[in-house]
Structures are given as structure tokens and as C-alpha cells.
Amino acid sequence: MAFRLSGHKHDQRCFWLLSPDNGSSTELAALLKQLEPQAEFRHFSDPKALLAATNAADGPLPEACFLDICAFPSDGFTLLAHLTSPARPIATITWLTRQDHSLALQCLRQGAAACLVSPLDVDQLKPVLARLGFSGSTAENTGSGNLICVLPAQGSCGATLLAVNLAHQALRSGLRRLLLVDFDTLAGTIGFVLKLKPHYSIAEALAHAAKLDADLWKGLVVNHRGVDVLLAPENPLENEIEATQALALVAFIRRNYEMCVLDTGGVFVLPAAELARLADSVLLLLAPEIGSLYNARKTLTYLSGLGVPATRVQLIISQTRRQAAFKPEEIEKALGLGVFHILPHAPQAIEDALLEGRPVAASSTLGQSYRELADKLLNQSSRLAKASAIFCNLRSLFNRSF
Incomplete structure (x- = not known):
């Protein structure tokens, strides 16, 4: 509207x-x-x-x-x-x-x-x-920051791997202030993927969101290969996350980072829906299978009801199996949304990365695909920032003229 x-x-x-x-x-x-x-x-x-x-x-x-x-x-x-x-x-x-x-x-x-x-x-x-x-x-509030929210259509389709590798690939693209956040407070696995053990977690960040400063923040995050990481708690967070906490934390992140990747447990796990509304880009990740396709459709309907425009949602296909049940064009037709990127089937590259607690090797087919995705998102963000600046200038002109 x-x-x-x-x-x-x-x-x-x-x-x-x-x-x-x-x-x-x-x-x-x-x-x-x-x-x-x-x-x-x-x-x-x-x-x-x-x-x-x-x-x-x-x-x-x-x-x-x-x-x-x-x-x-x-x-x-x-x-x-x-x-x-x-x-x-x-x-x-x-x-x-x-x-x-x-x-x-x-x-x-x-x-x-x-x-x-x-x-x-x-x-x-x-x-x-x-x-x-x-x-x-x-x-x-935002500076040059870019907020990317990763939403899996269902579990085990590679959302956490996508979030981890996207953040590290953005570092290769020249960004310096990068943050990776595990917002899945029930079953977050970024700590497992990167072999990091949290002394503090997003639970403390949310509890103190209204009064965060640089010194307190340094004690909450850990740095992994140049990327700051805010981990999920080791034990599921029992307390319900308040909307004010999530909003205050996102505001702090936007002020202090050029780009932040938010890993969530899916749009129906709090506070993923609000994060999707705040994000510049929403990456909806699904496998080319019937169950994943069904959940992706439910997710898109829910996002639309929340007021998240389809133009802000990027559809990512993760080839979790060698043989896909659906072709990309069939998925596009079923969901009414174009496929933004396809991640190839690469189980060996993933296994090697998990064993060593690192991102997927940049030289692998999957690593190159993550790099291409990061470049596409950063280029898109740059175009949107320019369009936003033009809109703000026009708005200012209208306000002065009438």
C-alpha cells in the first residue's frame, strides 16, 4: 500500500x-x-x-x-x-x-x-x-547495514550451513563488520557447525538488549575467521522472547554492522516472523521435495499476511539429494515465485567442513555457489540502497514543495 x-x-x-x-x-x-x-x-x-x-x-x-x-x-x-x-x-x-x-x-x-x-x-x-x-x-539506525534473514521451509535442508557460509563469503567480498546470529533459541546449531562453545549467548543479548554497548557486546560475541558470531544457548531458551527485546537487539546490530545474517528455526518459531518483517532480504530455503514445497507455500502465505512483500523474499533451492523430485520451473509454478539461486548437491564438501568446524571450502562447487549467492545479494542490496536514497530525496522535495 x-x-x-x-x-x-x-x-x-x-x-x-x-x-x-x-x-x-x-x-x-x-x-x-x-x-x-x-x-x-x-x-x-x-x-x-x-x-x-x-x-x-x-x-x-x-x-x-x-x-x-x-x-x-x-x-x-x-x-x-x-x-x-x-x-x-x-x-x-x-x-x-x-x-x-x-x-x-x-x-x-x-x-x-x-x-x-x-x-x-x-x-x-x-x-x-x-x-x-x-x-x-x-x-x-541502519547506516550501510544489511539484514538477511534465513528461513528454512523445513528442518535439515541446510539453512544453518547457508547462514554460516553466506556470512563468511560476504567477508571475502570486502565487507569488514559482519555478524552471524543464531536466533534459533530452541535448537540452534551454529555452535556445533563451527565448533564454538558459548560462554554467553543470544539469551543474554536479548535480556540486556535495551542497554547494550560496545564493551558488553564484546563479551557476548565470539569471532570466527573475521566474522562475529552470536550463538544460541546450549540449552533451549524456555522464556518467551518479547518483541521489544528482538527489536532493540536488531536496532543495535544495524548500527554496528555492515551486514548481519540471522539464522532462524523457521517462520513459525518466535521471533522469526518479526525478524522477517525487519529484514532487507528473506532467504526462503527449501529442498526440491513434496514436504518442503508444501511448507514453503505455507511460509509464503504467512509472510504475505505479515506484510512482507514477495519482492523481499528470495527463493533458494538446496539440492539435498542427487535426484530432485521437482524441477526449478515446477517449483516456481507451484509457489508463484522465481527461484533466486540453486545450491548444488555436495555431501563431501559439507562433511569435510563439519569435521573441521569451518565454512565449506571456497574451491568446492558448493563453496563457489555460496560465493555467487553472496555476490548476488550484495549487488541487490546496493541497488536497493540507491533506490531508497532516491525515494528519500523525492520525499524531502515533496515536503518542501507543498
Whole structure:
């Protein structure tokens, strides 16, 4: 959905806040002010006043509207539908005053641009504003970073190997600040693949996400052949990961790395869905088999419901067997998505790498394929960054002109 640019002049952004709680709105406005110092804020406590403002024939619309969805249990989704209607759509961010994953998912499916969870902080707001194209937030939050989320359609199709080798191949491409994160807190295996034993893990990173600094971070990651690695805990993480923790951690990562590869347990394992929404590229890895194809289709449907555009999803085929059950063109037809890359069948190269705790040999057929994939992704990221810069310049021009 294309959101209408506001009519406010001189690059002065305007945000609307809808909540019956003046204290919550004031607190949110103060946080937004840190990211957008020149912004204006308009507070609505009554939905009728907000609806009247949106229905004004020639009135300017805000850059975004923050909706306290929990405060309006009976008509919250009606308000959300009105704000995001195609006639005069407004980028609407819902915020929840309590942890409720079901409600958050409903908001996203109903058209919310993002969903925040109290207590709010600057690190939670930064990636949200960056995704909406606000240059002030983007420059501080993302830099030249690139966030890649690896989603396996099913287990044992090589997702962890893909994440490990992609990060190390990016190092060969000239990037220097690289991070590999094992976000599979239940069954992560990056430590096993690289023969690394964590003193600390992503569990500690999430617990301290809101107050991470360079010194604390150095104690959490281990460096493997030039790539920083944040490992999964040795024992499954029993506590549920809060959305605020994941958002704050991603914000810190974007500020400090040129590229980060996130290894997940699949889109249905928390917090992979939110990571996919935040990522610049989502790599959906599947084997050319019936079960993997079925799960890939479910994953794509789920991602679409979350608002992840198909243009951000790259389909990767992993030839786990010598004889494939489906040809690439058959997979493309079944999923309605083009194949981005095919990884060859190379069991010996994988076995050698696992025995030595290293990436697949660069001279092997599979190693060369990983290198080609890394180059394609980095080239694509460069093109998207240029397009984003052009969009931000156009947005600034429109704001100055009207």
C-alpha cells in the first residue's frame, strides 16, 4: 500500500497520536522527538475527532499515526481499517500496552505498518521509522547495514550451513563488520557447525538488549575467521522472547554492522516472523521435495499476511539429494515465485567442513555457489540502497514543495 506524503512544509514531519491516556501519548511523543526533533505532534483522545481530521477534504495527513489499539477494544480494528483505507491511507503503527502476540498479528494482518509493545523506547522506534523511510532515523539506525534473514521451509535442508557460509563469503567480498546470529533459541546449531562453545549467548543479548554497548557486546560475541558470531544457548531458551527485546537487539546490530545474517528455526518459531518483517532480504530455503514445497507455500502465505512483500523474499533451492523430485520451473509454478539461486548437491564438501568446524571450502562447487549467492545479494542490496536514497530525496522535495 502506498501511503500519502503529508502536506506539512519545511521538512517538518507531523505525527498523530490516538490514545485516551494523555500520559502515554506524552511519553511516546518525547521518544519520537529524540528521533525527529523538528516533528509536530497532534494528540487525539477521542476517535471521532481523529476521523473528522482524516475526512477533511483538503487537510494535510500526518507522516504516521500511532494508535493505542488496546484502549479501543470494541472499535480499534474499525479505526485501523479507516486509517489505512486506500482512499487516503496513513501509515498506522499500533502500540500495545500489554504483551499479546495474537493481537499484534491481527493488527499486522489488518494493515498496520508496525506493531509496538509497551514499555516503548527509542531503540524500538528506530527500525519502525526507518522502514517508513524517515531519513533522520534511517541514517542513525541502519547506516550501510544489511539484514538477511534465513528461513528454512523445513528442518535439515541446510539453512544453518547457508547462514554460516553466506556470512563468511560476504567477508571475502570486502565487507569488514559482519555478524552471524543464531536466533534459533530452541535448537540452534551454529555452535556445533563451527565448533564454538558459548560462554554467553543470544539469551543474554536479548535480556540486556535495551542497554547494550560496545564493551558488553564484546563479551557476548565470539569471532570466527573475521566474522562475529552470536550463538544460541546450549540449552533451549524456555522464556518467551518479547518483541521489544528482538527489536532493540536488531536496532543495535544495524548500527554496528555492515551486514548481519540471522539464522532462524523457521517462520513459525518466535521471533522469526518479526525478524522477517525487519529484514532487507528473506532467504526462503527449501529442498526440491513434496514436504518442503508444501511448507514453503505455507511460509509464503504467512509472510504475505505479515506484510512482507514477495519482492523481499528470495527463493533458494538446496539440492539435498542427487535426484530432485521437482524441477526449478515446477517449483516456481507451484509457489508463484522465481527461484533466486540453486545450491548444488555436495555431501563431501559439507562433511569435510563439519569435521573441521569451518565454512565449506571456497574451491568446492558448493563453496563457489555460496560465493555467487553472496555476490548476488550484495549487488541487490546496493541497488536497493540507491533506490531508497532516491525515494528519500523525492520525499524531502515533496515536503518542501507543498
